[in-house]
Amino acid sequence: MDDLLKEFLVETNESLDTVDVELVRFEQEPDNAExxxxxxxxxxxxxxxxxxxxLPRLEALAHAAESLMxxxxxxxxxSGDAVTLVLFAIDRIKEILGELEANQREPAGSDTxxxxxxxxxRKSGATPAPRAAARRTVGTLVRQTxxxxxxPGEASLDELERAFRxxxxxxxxxxxxxVEDKPLERPDDKLASQSIRVSIDTLEHLMTMVSELxxxxxxxxxxxxxxxxxEFKVPLQRLSNVTAELQDGVMRTRMQPIGNAWQKLPRIxxxxxxxxxxxxxxxxxxxxxxxxxxxxxRIKDPLTHMVRNSADHGLESRAERIxxxxxxxxxxxxxxxxxxxxxxxxxxxxxxxxDIGRIRHQVLASGLATESELEKMSEAQxxxxxxxxxxxxxxxxxxxxxxxxxxxxxxxxIDQIGGTIDVQSAQGKGLNFTIKIPLTLAIISxxxxxxxxxxxxxxxxxxxxxxxxxxKSEHRIERIKDAAVLRLRNKLLPLVRMSSLxxxxxxxxxxxxxxxxxxxxxxxxxxxxxxCVFHTEEIVVKPMASKLRHxxxxxxNTILGDGSVILIVDPxxxxxxxxxxxxSGTGAHTDHEAGARAVAENTISLLVFRAGTPEPxxxxxxxxxRLEEIDCTKIELSNGxxxxxxxGQLMPLIGASDGVxxxxxxxxxxxxxxxxxxxxxxxxxxxxxxxxxxxxxHVGSDRSGVLGSAVVRGQATEIIDVGHxxxxxxxxWFRGQDLRATARRERTLLLVDDSAFFRNxxxxxLKAAGYEVTAVESAxxxxxxxxxxxxxxxxxxxxxxxxxxxxxLAEAVRGEQQxxxxxxxxxxxTATPELIERGRQVGLHDYVAKFDRQSxxxxxxxxxxxxx
Amino acid sequence: xxxxxxxxxxPLAPPEVAGILNLRGRVxxxxxxxxxxxxxxxxxxxPVMAIGIEYKSESYGLLVDSVGEVMALRNDACEPKPAxxxxxxxxxxxxxYRLDGQLMVVLDVDRVLDIKNGAVAA
Numbered sequence: 001m002d003d004l005l006k007e008f009l010v011e012t013n014e015s016l017d018t019v020d021v022e023l024v025r026f027e028q029e030p031d032n033a034e035x036x037x038x039x040x041x042x043x044x045x046x047x048x049x050x051x052x053x054x055l056p057r058l059e060a061l062a063h064a065a066e067s068l069m070x071x072x073x074x075x076x077x078x079s080g081d082a083v084t085l086v087l088f089a090i091d092r093i094k095e096i097l098g099e100l101e102a103n104q105r106e107p108a109g110s111d112t113x114x115x116x117x118x119x120x121x122r123k124s125g126a127t128p129a130p131r132a133a134a135r136r137t138v139g140t141l142v143r144q145t146x147x148x149x150x151x152p153g154e155a156s157l158d159e160l161e162r163a164f165r166x167x168x169x170x171x172x173x174x175x176x177x178x179v180e181d182k183p184l185e186r187p188d189d190k191l192a193s194q195s196i197r198v199s200i201d202t203l204e205h206l207m208t209m210v211s212e213l214x215x216x217x218x219x220x221x222x223x224x225x226x227x228x229x230x231e232f233k234v235p236l237q238r239l240s241n242v243t244a245e246l247q248d249g250v251m252r253t254r255m256q257p258i259g260n261a262w263q264k265l266p267r268i269x270x271x272x273x274x275x276x277x278x279x280x281x282x283x284x285x286x287x288x289x290x291x292x293x294x295x296x297x298r299i300k301d302p303l304t305h306m307v308r309n310s311a312d313h314g315l316e317s318r319a320e321r322i323x324x325x326x327x328x329x330x331x332x333x334x335x336x337x338x339x340x341x342x343x344x345x346x347x348x349x350x351x352x353x354x355d356i357g358r359i360r361h362q363v364l365a366s367g368l369a370t371e372s373e374l375e376k377m378s379e380a381q382x383x384x385x386x387x388x389x390x391x392x393x394x395x396x397x398x399x400x401x402x403x404x405x406x407x408x409x410x411x412x413x414i415d416q417i418g419g420t421i422d423v424q425s426a427q428g429k430g431l432n433f434t435i436k437i438p439l440t441l442a443i444i445s446x447x448x449x450x451x452x453x454x455x456x457x458x459x460x461x462x463x464x465x466x467x468x469x470x471x472k473s474e475h476r477i478e479r480i481k482d483a484a485v486l487r488l489r490n491k492l493l494p495l496v497r498m499s500s501l502x503x504x505x506x507x508x509x510x511x512x513x514x515x516x517x518x519x520x521x522x523x524x525x526x527x528x529x530x531x532c533v534f535h536t537e538e539i540v541v542k543p544m545a546s547k548l549r550h551x552x553x554x555x556x557n558t559i560l561g562d563g564s565v566i567l568i569v570d571p572x573x574x575x576x577x578x579x580x581x582x583x584s585g586t587g588a589h590t591d592h593e594a595g596a597r598a599v600a601e602n603t604i605s606l607l608v609f610r611a612g613t614p615e616p617x618x619x620x621x622x623x624x625x626r627l628e629e630i631d632c633t634k635i636e637l638s639n640g641x642x643x644x645x646x647x648g649q650l651m652p653l654i655g656a657s658d659g660v661x662x663x664x665x666x667x668x669x670x671x672x673x674x675x676x677x678x679x680x681x682x683x684x685x686x687x688x689x690x691x692x693x694x695x696x697x698h699v700g701s702d703r704s705g706v707l708g709s710a711v712v713r714g715q716a717t718e719i720i721d722v723g724h725x726x727x728x729x730x731x732x733w734f735r736g737q738d739l740r741a742t743a744r745r746e747r748t749l750l751l752v753d754d755s756a757f758f759r760n761x762x763x764x765x766l767k768a769a770g771y772e773v774t775a776v777e778s779a780x781x782x783x784x785x786x787x788x789x790x791x792x793x794x795x796x797x798x799x800x801x802x803x804x805x806x807x808x809l810a811e812a813v814r815g816e817q818q819x820x821x822x823x824x825x826x827x828x829x830t831a832t833p834e835l836i837e838r839g840r841q842v843g844l845h846d847y848v849a850k851f852d853r854q855s856x857x858x859x860x861x862x863x864x865x866x867x868x
Numbered sequence: 869x870x871x872x873x874x875x876x877x878x879p880l881a882p883p884e885v886a887g888i889l890n891l892r893g894r895v896x897x898x899x900x901x902x903x904x905x906x907x908x909x910x911x912x913x914x915p916v917m918a919i920g921i922e923y924k925s926e927s928y929g930l931l932v933d934s935v936g937e938v939m940a941l942r943n944d945a946c947e948p949k950p951a952x953x954x955x956x957x958x959x960x961x962x963x964x965y966r967l968d969g970q971l972m973v974v975l976d977v978d979r980v981l982d983i984k985n986g987a988v989a990a
Contacts, residue, residue, distance in 0.1 A: 212893035213893075502879035542895055547885065548878055548888075551879075557876075559890050564876065567888075
């Protein structure tokens, strides 16, 4: 690209961002001549440069905008409409610039529509024009100097100045275009000459070199420690200090004021306030607080999201505010300051704050915690639930925010750069988010471990704790057949060996003793077994070579003080590699047959066990809350039923089949099912395995408690109907407090699923929850049933169906006027963000994993019993 | 030209990648030319040399058995590689020089470094 054009694009884009901000300020303070002067100058510069470069379309547009603004300067009152129009014009200029950057020439097209509007606005602006003409004579050409020699292709300032003056205004009337108001012209002239533009590549290179210098110094210091008496000692000390200072200085060049990330916000808030009909003021404090460029890039989006949230959900409507005795204008306050090696960013509003009641409700409905657990929590703890994935208190889906992605996404962004986020809220008074992030990502603290004879660095940010296990330790490694888990403070953590993950050796078995690094990635927690743990060290992250960048397990490499190169493990990659099983709460599929589970969409995880008979039985793993082994002496007989004290409550025990006997001594294996505050233990003889397999179920069992049999791992296996056992434990299992409070009459559901297994599994569950269920096996049948005139309160449909799938069905249903309001809930075994987004588009109310009974019931409840 | 020391293995990397190492503060990706040319593994205690190259602003080290001499050759003396050249060599060769009494294959750096990223045994 032409150098001049490139320079122009860079500068213009910067100016335009500034104009955006300034215009919004201008609307608030129309009398401020300084702001107006700034805007005018910026647009004027754009126009002049366009003329110089031969970009007629841009020039015409900038000219029209400028003419309108010169009217403001002459005293025309500034209206919101006028500012909106100018903002439109600026958006159009940005569009053209975008294409200009891509194609290196102006796109074809015409802006006469906008130019006409701008002109009309200018003419209707009433105030007298003659003064403008008079001012045209003001000002003389001042010779301008540039404090460096001209580079080839550059135009001197004088040439540019001439271009400004000579640039003809394409509009017929030529008002005070080229007025040069010298005193206003360059208030920051001094500032400009104190800074220079340096390309990012140069800075990056400098940074690399300094990193290497730091490493070399570390090596030298290492050698020095071994030779006590040396004449090198003093100079080396000096070198060390200078290096540290140099490192500090170079790091500072990567710093940018956080204001850069805020630049677009005033405009966004202004647009939102128009869209939502709220009066919003955006306050910004500490915009010049600096942080690393890389970090800055990555917090831009979360910050924008949070400000949108505040405007949309946080601040009340004008009427509500007046009713609450607050000032009409809502305030969103952004702030930033340094603290230690961190930057603290605050996003606060004086809106309604978090509604604890609603959070509780939502937490209970989605089964994130039980009522008794909530009882014990402080308000602050409950507020933290807003960061849980999938949690949203927004009652409506608006175009602004509340699309089901919310604060959890913000948190995961902040997690990724090693930051933390906290929330303080006072109901009715406002909400205050505090984000704490490290100033830089180039140097991180890492834990050095050894596995399979190699050393690796694990970023300290992801490490929750280190656990050492041996025969006598309190924490033990337990096994569910091949899968190893660690029981840690009553939680089961899936374990994986680092060396098998990295295929360093053939030995896949997890030893009984060793070190376990507990990692947390997003919502997942799992343990990585390593051979040895050394120490933590500040390391300089170097990128992986391009030939090795495809290996998801590593995020980079580094040189240690002793000169050796080690790889930095990427916790995200590890979690993905282990994700399949970590998510289902079981162990790793280490056997190689599992490699054949490529057809993951059609397979489900089944827990295989024996109870009563030698034939295996199975239940979908996701229905099981926990696997337990209870000491038989703890089992009590009360009122003719077996009970056990479990987590402070009495839990009834039910035999998984008639033949099963509760053991007299030793440990009794149980499958625990929980719903809200209740739990039930299903007594089995032996837990055999967890398998991932296709389910071809042959339905048609007459026996209660058995859905049918299927071939699992080549063996006929009975599939247990959990819905049968739950009411045995509590007669009112599903009809408890949930429905008494809400249900007046039986709600009707239409369930669509092509698999007989799911229809048979879900129908009883839904019936037990108090719904009247009609199950059909295809989308076509569902449409036919609906068209026959049957009324349903909600539609629950599978997504992956042959022929017409769930999306198509949802679209078809939404197309019919009389059903357009009917809630639709989709069930699917795969839930990627893309699919969920697609679901939102076709009008699905919710998207639930196929076996997640609790979420399904919760989703139905939120759809059908919405608080009015 | 350097003698590679303290090579760090890279798990899950393509087989040609012998590892990464620190060469005066730079992280160098070492490619084993024996593996690249399918010549079979080197004896464990055999001497090894590395040729350092800079390619697309990254550093690579080609591990070889030994280094002969540095020669200045004329570009126009390079002859096209014969069609019946060993397939393993043919893939990475740029051409052939006729020296006194023997032929010498010139390797094409682009092709030598063109290792398939996806070819990892999953």
